[in-house]
Amino acid sequence: MTLDSKIPAGPLSEKWDRHKFNLKLVNPSNKRRYDVIIVGTGLAGASAAASLAELGYNVKTFCFQDSPRRAHSIAAQGGINAAKNYRNDGDSVYRLFYDTVKGGDYRAREANVHRLAQVSVNIIDQCVAQGVPFAREYGGLLDNRSFGGAQVSRTFYARGQTGQQLLLGAYSAMNRQIGTGMVKSFTRHEMLELVMVDGQARGIIARDLVTGEIERHSAHAVVLCTGGYGNVFYLTTYARGSNGTAIWRAHKKGAFFGNPCFTQIHPTCIPVSGDHQSKLTLMSESLRNDGRIWVPKKKDDARRPADIPEEERDYYLERIYPSFGNLVPRDIASRAAKGMCDKGFGVGTTKLAVYLDFKDAIQRLGQKAVEAKYGNLFDMYKQITGEDPYSSPMMIYPAVHYTMGGLWVDYNLMTTVPGLYACGEANFSDHGANRLGASALMQGLADGYFVLPYTIGDYLASEERKPVSNDSPEFMEAEKQVKDRLNKLLSIKGKKTVHEYHRELGLLMWEHCGMGRTATGLTEGINKIKALREEFWQNLLVPGVDLELNQNLEKAGRVADFLELGELMMHDALNRNESCGGHFREEYQTPEGEALRDDENYCYVAAWEYKGENQMEELHKEQLTFDEVHLTQRSYK
Amino acid sequence: MSGNMNITLKVWRQKNKSDAGRFETYQAKHISPDMSFLEMMDVMNEQLIKDGKDPVAFDHDCREGICGMCSMYINGRAHGPNKGVTTCQLHMRSFKSGDTIVVEPWRASAFPVLKDLIVDRAAFDRIQQAGGFVGINTGSAPDANSIPIQKHLAEEAFNAAACIGCGACVAACKNSSAMLFMSAKVSQYALLPQGQPERKLRVLNMMKAHEEAGFGACTNTEACEAECPKGISVTNIARLNRDFVAASFTGE
Ligand SMILES: Cc1cc2nc3c(=O)[nH]c(=O)nc-3n(C[C@H](O)[C@H](O)[C@H](O)COP(=O)(O)OP(=O)(O)OC[C@H]3O[C@@H](n4cnc5c(N)ncnc54)[C@H](O)[C@@H]3O)c2cc1C
Ligand code: SF4
Ligand code: FES
Numbered sequence: 041m042t043l044d045s046k047i048p049a050g051p052l053s054e055k056w057d058r059h060k061f062n063l064k065l066v067n068p069s070n071k072r073r074y075d076v077i078i079v080g081t082g083l084a085g086a087s088a089a090a091s092l093a094e095l096g097y098n099v100k101t102f103c104f105q106d107s108p109r110r111a112h113s114i115a116a117q118g119g120i121n122a123a124k125n126y127r128n129d130g131d132s133v134y135r136l137f138y139d140t141v142k143g144g145d146y147r148a149r150e151a152n153v154h155r156l157a158q159v160s161v162n163i164i165d166q167c168v169a170q171g172v173p174f175a176r177e178y179g180g181l182l183d184n185r186s187f188g189g190a191q192v193s194r195t196f197y198a199r200g201q202t203g204q205q206l207l208l209g210a211y212s213a214m215n216r217q218i219g220t221g222m223v224k225s226f227t228r229h230e231m232l233e234l235v236m237v238d239g240q241a242r243g244i245i246a247r248d249l250v251t252g253e254i255e256r257h258s259a260h261a262v263v264l265c266t267g268g269y270g271n272v273f274y275l276t277t278y279a280r281g282s283n284g285t286a287i288w289r290a291h292k293k294g295a296f297f298g299n300p301c302f303t304q305i306h307p308t309c310i311p312v313s314g315d316h317q318s319k320l321t322l323m324s325e326s327l328r329n330d331g332r333i334w335v336p337k338k339k340d341d342a343r344r345p346a347d348i349p350e351e352e353r354d355y356y357l358e359r360i361y362p363s364f365g366n367l368v369p370r371d372i373a374s375r376a377a378k379g380m381c382d383k384g385f386g387v388g389t390t391k392l393a394v395y396l397d398f399k400d401a402i403q404r405l406g407q408k409a410v411e412a413k414y415g416n417l418f419d420m421y422k423q424i425t426g427e428d429p430y431s432s433p434m435m436i437y438p439a440v441h442y443t444m445g446g447l448w449v450d451y452n453l454m455t456t457v458p459g460l461y462a463c464g465e466a467n468f469s470d471h472g473a474n475r476l477g478a479s480a481l482m483q484g485l486a487d488g489y490f491v492l493p494y495t496i497g498d499y500l501a502s503e504e505r506k507p508v509s510n511d512s513p514e515f516m517e518a519e520k521q522v523k524d525r526l527n528k529l530l531s532i533k534g535k536k537t538v539h540e541y542h543r544e545l546g547l548l549m550w551e552h553c554g555m556g557r558t559a560t561g562l563t564e565g566i567n568k569i570k571a572l573r574e575e576f577w578q579n580l581l582v583p584g585v586d587l588e589l590n591q592n593l594e595k596a597g598r599v600a601d602f603l604e605l606g607e608l609m610m611h612d613a614l615n616r617n618e619s620c621g622g623h624f625r626e627e628y629q630t631p632e633g634e635a636l637r638d639d640e641n642y643c644y645v646a647a648w649e650y651k652g653e654n655q656m657e658e659l660h661k662e663q664l665t666f667d668e669v670h671l672t673q674r675s676y677k
Numbered sequence: 678m679s680g681n682m683n684i685t686l687k688v689w690r691q692k693n694k695s696d697a698g699r700f701e702t703y704q705a706k707h708i709s710p711d712m713s714f715l716e717m718m719d720v721m722n723e724q725l726i727k728d729g730k731d732p733v734a735f736d737h738d739c740r741e742g743i744c745g746m747c748s749m750y751i752n753g754r755a756h757g758p759n760k761g762v763t764t765c766q767l768h769m770r771s772f773k774s775g776d777t778i779v780v781e782p783w784r785a786s787a788f789p790v791l792k793d794l795i796v797d798r799a800a801f802d803r804i805q806q807a808g809g810f811v812g813i814n815t816g817s818a819p820d821a822n823s824i825p826i827q828k829h830l831a832e833e834a835f836n837a838a839a840c841i842g843c844g845a846c847v848a849a850c851k852n853s854s855a856m857l858f859m860s861a862k863v864s865q866y867a868l869l870p871q872g873q874p875e876r877k878l879r880v881l882n883m884m885k886a887h888e889e890a891g892f893g894a895c896t897n898t899e900a901c902e903a904e905c906p907k908g909i910s911v912t913n914i915a916r917l918n919r920d921f922v923a924a925s926f927t928g929e
Binding site: 087090091094105106107108109110112114115124126162164165166167168169170171173174175176177178179180181182198199201204205208211212213215216218219225227250279280281313314316317318319321419420423424426489490493537539540581583584588589591592 | 709720726729820828834865866
């Protein structure tokens with residue numbers, strides 16, 4: 041099979057408009073004859089559900105939490121980008137496009153990124169009209185802040201809770217459609233299998249997480265908006281339930297997986313404090329607007345930060361990257377922090393932390409102003425660590441935060457399985473090898489409000505308008521597969537709990553496929569993960585039965601999938617003999633230690649095809665071309 | 678790294694909706710004061726699994742105080758002893774070694790227990806579906822800066838919109854009223870120009886859904902505000918009441 045990205049012809053800035061005109065339309069009175077399943081109700085899923093229902097399609101949504109409002113988008117803190125140029129500081133659709141392509145280290149599609157920048161402006165309009173309470177200035181107009189990787193202020197925000205407010209906006213639009221009966225919402229339901237009929241996606245098998253019953257749901261198209269798979273690393277900024285099961289099941293049914301090894305390690309998180317820890321908490325990147333990052337100039341300096349005089353501090357980001365300073369992109373800031381700690385300059389009891397200091401900001405702006413901007417983040421920090429960031433600097437360290445990889449999709453957001461779409465963090469996305477801050481919220485809402493509602497019609501217009509049966513042999517077979525798998529997990533009755541396996545997997549991934557990767561480390565990692573997977577299926581202990589609320593059984597299925605997905609990530613990282621964005625292969629770096637791309641050989645999207653249990657997957661390449669933003673080494677100096 | 682705190686837990690156990698339920702006592706040993714309350718529960722559950730017992734089911738997801746999923750009634754208080762935090766943000770340093778801690782689910786007839794500490798909060802969603810939105814379709818919005826909004830109103834709307842839908846207000850209320858939760862949404866829109874066209878209809882529809890869901894009436898005890906982890910103010914309830922009276926009179 042050859043990959044067709046379906047990028048429309050014509051000049052970059054006209055591609056999307058032309059494409060929209062060329063897409064087939066579904067007659068308004070026929071829309072209600074089509075059923076669409078949307079799995080996931082985060083920004084991508086909720087916005088898609090509301091918009092498709094407004095158009096007249098019958099929508100069913102699924103989420104594993106008890107309410108659509110609790111999707112992990114709720115936790116996004118810092119903000120959402122849009123090329124509004126309300127600040128008159130030189131922003132434009134083209135600049136947002138340019139920054140995003142460059143920030144992604146030239147591993148994203150130009151056409152997609154340009155479309156994203158174009159619709160970014162509509163997102164803000166839409167959200168304000170929904171009553172999203174964005175931050176405002178005294179004149180009553182919207183406020184902006186700047187984020188890493190940009191020299192303009194284009195980030196819209198709602199205190200430190202932007203994701204919450206955007207999600208509640210999308211949730212409210214979806215609720216309106218639930219009220220009219222156009223959306224049927226299934227909460228505490230988990231998708232466990234994709235159903236294919238005659239080569240097309242025709243439904244899902246889901247488990248009711250309260251009763252444990254297995255259900256068959258059919259539709260004319262299926263949209264996966266299930267978020268990122270970063271929890272393969274165990275300790276991350278994700279919610280505990282975030283998982284890769286839906287996209288992994290779809291992958292095994294034929295959807296190619298794009299750039300699985302592209303993961304984002306966020307530079308400003310609260311460091312690990314002990315092995316009881318269940319998650320890491322992000323301290324928003326917006327803090328880098330006013331906080332200054334430093335380590336002592338002396339190795340193993342045991343003094344309290346306040347006792348270290350100014351001239352003995354190394355503000356290393358400002359030193360190495362004078363023009364972007366503390367606002368360099370995330371991959372660069374993370375690697376620099378790791379570099380400092382590896383060299384022995386780390387602080388705190390574990391020596392795996394650097395300081396993020398607000399002393400100067402408090403002096404310059406006053407404590408009140410700092411509190412108004414970052415109060416909730418400071419409180420959160422204090423709550424977790426027991427220390428007060430107003431009086432002594434925060435300690436931070438990088439942590440896994442986002443996955444740029446995901447299901448490969450074409451320009452229409454369709455996967456390689458006809459009728460199966462992926463939106464939001466679940467697709468391989470527009471962020472290339474590194475996502476800029478405040479652009480995931482933008483992408484999720486762009487996909488759901490402004491792209492999918494157009495492109496899905498093009499597919500549905502050629503589909504028969506009769507309901508899809510959920511009694512076909514394909515549905516029965518998929519249901520049986522799911523039940524067999526659950527029974528298998530329950531029947532092992534070994535000695536180790538699923539949490540123990542998850543933690544072990546996480547350590548293994550962090551060590552071999554984390555911030556610094558090498559060919560030998562990855563090869564070793566692949567062997568280890570295979571062994572761990574084998575052990576898992578022989579020695580797992582899951583309490584309880586299937587027909588009940590059983591949280592360990594839920595988690596066991598997710599960890600089983602991570603054990604396979606993790607291996608693919610390592611194969612992908614091993615294949616990519618270059619460094620780009622968040623993917624850093626230690627063998628490939630510039631003399632200054634920056635990522636060294638190999639555009640000659642790796643300027644492509646790696647799209648992996650599943651070939652069967654324990655078989656090596658097949659690599660397909662989608663070559664990327666850069667007509668507008670010329671391939672150069674990124675410089676933030 | 679484990680610590681040296683030893684805790685006795687009295688936990689509500691209930692197999693499913695129809696089971697009567699009872700307290701069971703467990704020991705949590707080698708607890709570190711840096712652990713969160715939920716991490717302590719994780720440690721206890723791992724031990725229960727190893728002992729061949731059924732672990733305690735509880736709701737949680739983000740573990741950073743924003744998703745509203747966690748919901749424990751700890752020593753007679755929704756989300757435990759500290760003000761302004763959710764259960765997942767509570768740390769063991771707020772307790773002493775040797776303490777006995779009683780853990781129960783939210784108790785309200787509109788929130789039936791599904792298992793152990795997990796309750797069904799679907800009634801909250803139904804209230805929002807009845808009117809918790811601005812009735813506009815995707816694509817029809819004017820430019821975001823076409824309507825200036827006074828900063829203090831935007832901030833007040835934000836304060837109301839910060840509700841995480843956890844249900845602590847209902848659990849804390851002797852009438853099991855969801856007025857604080859509902860008033861937060863009603864206020865957010867009542868304060869903003871975008872919310873005006875449907876202002877009356879919204880409050881009437883949401884009040885109706887509140888009653889149908891089986892939540893009690895508000896008798897102004899203000900226990901809700903005291904236990905709300907997000908500091909949602911009871912002034913929102915006053916605003917809701919004013920709007921409700923006005924809407925009922927004009928019969929819209
Ligand atoms: C702490 C934090 C802060 C962030 N801050 C920012 C920021 O400031 N700006 C920014 O742009 N981005 C930020 N991000 C990234 C951004 O929040 C996410 O990438 C984005 O919200 C993902 O949205 P989504 O709709 O794709 O998925 P999610 O919001 O993760 O939603 C996933 C949905 O899928 C459902 N689901 C998953 N699996 C299944 C299954 N098998 N069956 C049924 N349902 C399933 C879940 O129930 C949920 O409804 C942040 C991320 C984190 C973790
Ligand atoms: S008002 Fe407060 S206590 Fe009630 S649901 Fe909202 S956040 Fe929770
Ligand atoms: S787990 Fe999300 S608020 Fe507690």
